[in-house]
Amino acid sequence: MSANSLENRRLVLTGLLAVPVGLALTGAPARAAGPGTAPPNRFRGGQSGSNAALNCLMTRRSVRSFMDAPVSGELVRRVLAAGMQAPSAGNERPWQFVVVTDKARLASLAQVHAYVHFAAKAPLGIVVCADLSKARLKGYWPLDMSNCTMNILLAAHALGLGAVWTGIYPEEERISKVAEICATPEGIVPFALVVLGHPAQSPSPQGRFEAARIHDNKW
Numbered sequence: 611m612s613a614n615s616l617e618n619r620r621l622v623l624t625g626l627l628a629v630p631v632g633l634a635l636t637g638a639p640a641r642a643a644g645p646g647t648a649p650p651n652r653f654r655g656g657q658s659g660s661n662a663a664l665n666c667l668m669t670r671r672s673v674r675s676f677m678d679a680p681v682s683g684e685l686v687r688r689v690l691a692a693g694m695q696a697p698s699a700g701n702e703r704p705w706q707f708v709v710v711t712d713k714a715r716l717a718s719l720a721q722v723h724a725y726v727h728f729a730a731k732a733p734l735g736i737v738v739c740a741d742l743s744k745a746r747l748k749g750y751w752p753l754d755m756s757n758c759t760m761n762i763l764l765a766a767h768a769l770g771l772g773a774v775w776t777g778i779y780p781e782e783e784r785i786s787k788v789a790e791i792c793a794t795p796e797g798i799v800p801f802a803l804v805v806l807g808h809p810a811q812s813p814s815p816q817g818r819f820e821a822a823r824i825h826d827n828k829w
């Protein structure tokens with residue numbers, strides 16, 4: 611990784627990196643203001659101010675190449691804590707996690723489908739699983755699991771790690787292959803495999819804001 615990209619990463623972590631012009635939403639206050647007070651931090655003209663959370667989500671990209679260094683247990687715990695903090699329907703929190711560091715098992719996961727081959731060279735994979743025994747509200751658990759997985763990606767980025775969501779659910783064949791590799795019991799559905807580690811690449815933020823997608827009051 612270049613000194614420049616390392617420096618950018620450090621700035622992201624400290625919340626000092628301004629989101630590139632054109633990435634930011636317009637108009638929305640960054641924090642709710644109390645009654646009668648001006649919002650302390652507004653987006654203006656494509657600027658995000660110094661909001662570290664927004665900088666994190668606006669600069670996150672998928673990372674698929676990692677250094678050999680292991681990820682510390684403390685970093686894994688913080689990433690998982692962020693996953694468990696996700697909103698879920700009825701606050702059911704229907705998640706369980708299989709943390710995979712074993713090289714042979716990572717190599718098996720890397721063969722589950724064509725788009726996860728890089729897991730074989732990663733130090734860590736987190737199989738984010740749905741626990742159907744905790745998911746009582748019909749139809750909501752995939753949404754809960756998506757929120758959880760997204761929180762994990764954002765936390766990884768905020769902590770200076772690189773990560774990518776690789777798809778398992780809703781592909782039946784992938785679900786059963788991962789369930790076998792990770793020996794998950796009945797009622798536990800592998801939902802996503804987050805491959806992560808210390809990044810060996812630093813993809814640039816991408817502007818994806820499209821004003822034409824926004825409709826005022828009616829379509």
Ligand SMILES: Cc1cc2nc3c(=O)[nH]c(=O)nc-3n(C[C@H](O)[C@H](O)[C@H](O)COP(=O)(O)O)c2cc1C
Binds near residue numbers: 670725777
């Ligand atoms: C549900 C889902 C499944 C995905 N599956 C894969 C995958 O199997 N392999 C992969 O390399 N990336 C996968 N991705 C990552 C996307 O390719 C990536 O998020 C997208 O190209 C946007 O790029 P960005 O994450 O850098 O913003 C997946 C993302 C999501 C949300």
